[in-house]
Amino acid sequence: MTYCVGLLLNEGIVCLSDTxxxxxxxxxxxxxxxxxxxxxxxxxxxxxxxxxxxxxxxTIARLDEAMTDSEATGETSIMLAPTMLQVAQIIGRTxxxxxxxxxxxxxxxxxxASASMxxxxxxKGGDMRMFLIYPQGNFIEATSDTPYLQIGEHKxxxxxxxxxxxxxxxxxxxxxxxxxxxxxxxxSNLSVGMPLDLxxxxxxxxxxxxxxxxxxxxxxxxxxxxxxxxxxxxxFQGIEI
Amino acid sequence: MTYCVGLLLNEGIVCLSDTxxxxxxxxxxxxxxxxxxxxxxxxxxxxxxxxxxxxxxxTIARLDEAMTDSEATGETSIMLAPTMLQVAQIIGRTxxxxxxxxxxxxxxxxxxASASMxxxxxxKGGDMRMFLIYPQGNFIEATSDTPYLQIGEHKxxxxxxxxxxxxxxxxxxxxxxxxxxxxxxxxSNLSVGMPLDLxxxxxxxxxxxxxxxxxxxxxxxxxxxxxxxxxxxxxFQGIEI
Numbered sequence: 001m002t003y004c005v006g007l008l009l010n011e012g013i014v015c016l017s018d019t020x021x022x023x024x025x026x027x028x029x030x031x032x033x034x035x036x037x038x039x040x041x042x043x044x045x046x047x048x049x050x051x052x053x054x055x056x057x058x059t060i061a062r063l064d065e066a067m068t069d070s071e072a073t074g075e076t077s078i079m080l081a082p083t084m085l086q087v088a089q090i091i092g093r094t095x096x097x098x099x100x101x102x103x104x105x106x107x108x109x110x111x112x113a114s115a116s117m118x119x120x121x122x123x124k125g126g127d128m129r130m131f132l133i134y135p136q137g138n139f140i141e142a143t144s145d146t147p148y149l150q151i152g153e154h155k156x157x158x159x160x161x162x163x164x165x166x167x168x169x170x171x172x173x174x175x176x177x178x179x180x181x182x183x184x185x186x187x188s189n190l191s192v193g194m195p196l197d198l199x200x201x202x203x204x205x206x207x208x209x210x211x212x213x214x215x216x217x218x219x220x221x222x223x224x225x226x227x228x229x230x231x232x233x234x235x236f237q238g239i240e241i
Numbered sequence: 242m243t244y245c246v247g248l249l250l251n252e253g254i255v256c257l258s259d260t261x262x263x264x265x266x267x268x269x270x271x272x273x274x275x276x277x278x279x280x281x282x283x284x285x286x287x288x289x290x291x292x293x294x295x296x297x298x299x300t301i302a303r304l305d306e307a308m309t310d311s312e313a314t315g316e317t318s319i320m321l322a323p324t325m326l327q328v329a330q331i332i333g334r335t336x337x338x339x340x341x342x343x344x345x346x347x348x349x350x351x352x353x354a355s356a357s358m359x360x361x362x363x364x365k366g367g368d369m370r371m372f373l374i375y376p377q378g379n380f381i382e383a384t385s386d387t388p389y390l391q392i393g394e395h396k397x398x399x400x401x402x403x404x405x406x407x408x409x410x411x412x413x414x415x416x417x418x419x420x421x422x423x424x425x426x427x428x429s430n431l432s433v434g435m436p437l438d439l440x441x442x443x444x445x446x447x448x449x450x451x452x453x454x455x456x457x458x459x460x461x462x463x464x465x466x467x468x469x470x471x472x473x474x475x476x477f478q479g480i481e482i
Contacts, residue, residue, distance in 0.1 A: 155396035159425045163470060164477050176482050184400045224482050229404060231476035236405050239468050241417050241461060 001191035002152030004033060004048035005181055006118045007174045008130040008142040010167050012209070013120045013201040016178040017048045018152075018186070020193035034197040035060050037067070037079060040207035043123040045078055045087060046199055050151040051115025051135065052102065059098045059115070063091065084129040088119050088139050096137030116151045124206050156188040157181030171200055176224070179214075183225045196221075242432035243393030245274060245289035246422055247359045248415045249371040249383040251408050253450070254361045254442040257419040258289045259393075259427070261434035275438040276301050278308070278320060281448035284364040286319055286328060287440055291392040292356025292376065293343065300339045300356070304332065325370040329360050329380050337378030357392045365447050397429040398422030412441055417465070420455075424466045437462075 004017040017033040031053060038044040047063075049056035067077040074080045078087045095117060102113040114135035122128040130142040132149040142149050144167045150158065160181050165174065175198065185192050195218075200210035214221050245258040258274040272294060279285040288304075290297035308318040315321045319328045336358060343354040355376035363369040371383040373390040383390050385408045391399065401422050406415065416439065426433050436459075441451035455462050 155429070156400055158429050159397055159400070160473075160477075162429060163473055172482075173477075176477070176480055179482065180477070180480070187403060188396070188399050220482060224480055227480050228476070231479055232401075232404055232473075235469070235472035235476045236401075236414075236417070236421070238472055239417060239421070239465055241413075241420065241465050 001189060002033060002050040003150070003154065003157060003182060003185045003189075003192045004050055004118055004152055005148060005150045005154075005157065005161070005178050006046075006048065006120050006130050006142070007148045007165060007169070007178060008120065008128060008167075009147060009165075009169055009171065009174055010203070011171050012203045012205075013046070013122075013128055013130065013199075014171060014174040014178055015046045015048055015118070015120060015199045015201075016182055017197050018182065018192045019195050019197065020191060021053050022191055023053075028193075030195070032197060034199060036199065036208055036211070037063075038207055039079060041124065042206055043079060043121070044201055044206050044208060045119065045121035046201065046208075047091065048118040048151065049115060050117070052113045055095070055099050055102050055113055055115040056117070058102070059091075059095045059117075062094050062098065066090075066094075084121060084123060084126060084131075087121065088129075088131040088133060091117060091119055092133045092137035092139055095133055095135070099135050118149050118151055120201070122201070122204070122206055128201075128203055153185055153189050153192050157185040160184060171202070175200065179221065179224060180228055183221075183228060194218075242430060243274060243291040244391070244395065244398060244423060244426045244430075244433045245291055245359055245393055246389060246391045246395075246398065246402070246419050247287075247289065247361050247371050247383070248389045248406060248410070248419060249361065249369060249408075250388060250406075250410055250412065250415055251444070252412050253444045253446075254287070254363075254369055254371065254440075255412060255415040255419055256287050256289055256359070256361060256440045256442075257423055258438050259423065259433045260436050260438065261432060262294050263432055264294075269434075271436070273438060275440060277440065277449055277452070278304075279448055280320060282365065283447055284320060284362070285442055285447050285449060286360065286362035287442065287449075288332065289359040289392065290356060291358070293354045296336070296340050296343050296354055296356040297358070299343070300332075300336045300358075303335050303339065307331075307335075325362060325364060325367060325372075328362065329370075329372040329374060332358060332360055333374045333378035333380055336374055336376070340376050359390050359392055361442070363442070363445070363447055369442075369444060394426055394430050394433050398426040401425060412443070416441065420462065420465060421469055424462075424469060435459075
């Protein structure tokens with residue numbers, strides 16, 4: 001399983017992903033699920049992935065290959081595409097083609113070979129945008145009504161986002177919100193796990209402004225997790241019925 | 242969808258269910274999902290249901306019929322069964338038979354006809370026990386390690402239970418915990434809805450000691466929900482990262 005969450009706010013973008021993958025229940029590994037493509041000051045794209053690892057790795061490898069191709073164009077390379085919408089379309093098409101190829105090889109087995117992605121970023125002169133790309137390649141976009149997108153095990157971490165995140169939320173509070181959302185998810189679903197990858201992209205910077213890997217022994221995260229548990233229990237005690 | 246939760250604590254049992262049912266997305270109704278069978282002082286059984294309404298209604302009707310049958314025995318009637326384990330077995334068998342009958346009529350359609358139940362109660366001289374009965378009739382039991390069981394849309398309301406509920410939790414706090422768990426679920430999933438049915442069974446009373454229907458305009462519930470939102474936001478603001 002996986003949990004990835006992206007927030008699209010007035011001040012910028014915050015992305016957080018876990019790194020746990022499993023093939024069956026007894027084969028657990030750590031794989032990065034967040035991929036950054038940037039030309040600082042010009043364009044920054046963050047891609048988070050959930051689903052079949054063979055599909056997501058191949059999709060990312062193909063996107064990478066397409067952008068280093070000597071004949072790359074705005075229709076094939078996400079670093080040259082003229083808009084973020086077209087970036088999403090290229091990723092959607094690549095994901096869909098890869099899924100279909102892998103699925104056709106899987107025909108007859110019961111193995112699932114689908115994947116979804118969150119794509120967030122900005123190009124110079126354009127707006128920040130964030131998309132959730134479905135296995136079939138179609139997508140939806142984050143808006144001011146719902147300024148966040150999630151893939152993977154999304155339910156445990158949704159209530160906190162629903163309660164505290166609006167487009168006006170500061171990047172500092174947004175970082176706290178996604179970490180607490182992840183904390184609730186890790187606590188309830190063992191197949192979501194540390195380390196975590198956190199990325200913050202300030203509006204109009206067109207570059208990653210903060211990038212951090214949070215290891216299992218991270219003291220700040222552990223302290224936050226503990227404080228949140230205590231605060232929740234205190235809040236619970238304070239409620240009267 | 243549905244959300245039902247049962248807590249098995251040292252001081253007693255707390256059960257809470259919603260009442261929303263839907264056939265498709267555009268046919269929403271209110272149906273009771275909590276059924277109490279009691280002979281006060283001798284035996285009390287609370288059954289909560291999730292899944293296909295035709296399966297759950299027929300199962301409850303058959304259990305009811307079996308216990309009013311003039312030839313009812315400890316092997317057919319949940320009011321005569323010598324232990325709570327045998328109560329669970331009778332319910333499991335009835336549920337499984339009903340599911341199979343309905344499913345065989347549904348063969349060829351894509352309609353799902355399964356259901357699950359939480360059964361909690363106590364008979365005089367026995368222990369309080371609580372079971373989650375699967376569609377196939379097998380079941381698991383709540384223990385002191387995991388003193389709660391959930392059916393239906395369980396994920397949104399699980400984090401609060403994980404953080405505050407232990408076997409030592411008082412019935413007052415337990416009532417608060419299930420109501421807040423339901424509040425988070427209703428907030429995130431429209432197909433879980435008011436009114437709610439709440440039942441508290443004190444240990445060794447062998448009767449329902451508190452029963453309450455919480456209507457959509459219930460002021461105490463609304464106030465609790467609001468206080469919890471405020472408390473969560475305050476707790477969130479108090480966390481430092």
